[in-house]
Amino acid sequence: MTQQTKPTALVTGASAGIGAVYADRLAHRGHDLVLVARDGARMEALASRLRKETGVGIDIIVADLTKPAEREKVEARLRDDSNIGLLVNNAGAAAPGGFEGSDVEAQDRLIQLNVTAVTRLAAAVIPRFIARGEGSIVNIASVVALAPEFPLGMYGATKAYVLMYSQTLQQELGGRGLYVQAVLPAATRTEIWERSGRDVDAMQGVMEVGELVDAALVGFDRREAVTIPSLPDVKQWEALSAARVAMVPNFAQTHAAQRYQR
Secondary structure, X not given: OOOOOXXXXXXXXXXXXXXXXXXXXXXXXXXXXXXXXXOHHHHHHHHHHHHHXXXXXXXXXXXXXXXXXXXXXXXXXXXXXXXXXXXXXXXXXXXXXXXXXXXXXXXXXXXXXXXXXXXXXXHHHHHHHHHHXXXXXEEEOOHHHHOOOOXXXXXXXXHHHHHHHHHHHHHHHHHHOEEEEEEOOOOEOOOHHHHOOOOHHHOOOOEOHHHHHHHHHHHHHOOOOEEOOOOOOHHHHHHHHHHHHHHHHHOOOOOOOHHHOO
């Protein structure tokens, strides 16, 4: 790795799409990189270009984060590499359709990637970040975390976890130097659609991935806990958050609410 004043960033799902653009933007900001994905050839091509353009140091870890033995390589790097100060938990997948007819094994694989890997990679690095008093985690969630009306089955459920997990981490550990950002993309032009059997060109309101990541980085620089690049009116999010917080003091009650009394 090169001698940089900025922390090294480890980016998962870095061979294409959102992860590859994060790698590009962070390299141009002067961050050394550790790229993680299954496709080593594509990461090598990306790394070669970014080394020439930016001069940053780039390491590559070829790993399938749904496989414990391969995931452990990444966890170990996060635990042991004191240069890593930023984790971008981007690797994820979608599945076609909702719950009806969905194969439970496919659901489990989705949980392994969208939930288990996110949790374990964060858990690997958090103790070191807390001990140092600084460190950042970016978790890529989705707007469907807020919209059960979309019939996306386990995908929406896993992204709701990512959102809540991120908010809870920030609430609990933000005062000790940890910064956690949940990024909630709407439909973005990446390969995830083709892999889940959907035609992205038949969809409307699809954001280009570069614009999505650039907006997310604006939110990162502002230290937003939740960034929703496609939401025009931030007051809608603020109102939703305020309504949720207002309910909290009313949850602890000795008796059921009057509307449930017989």
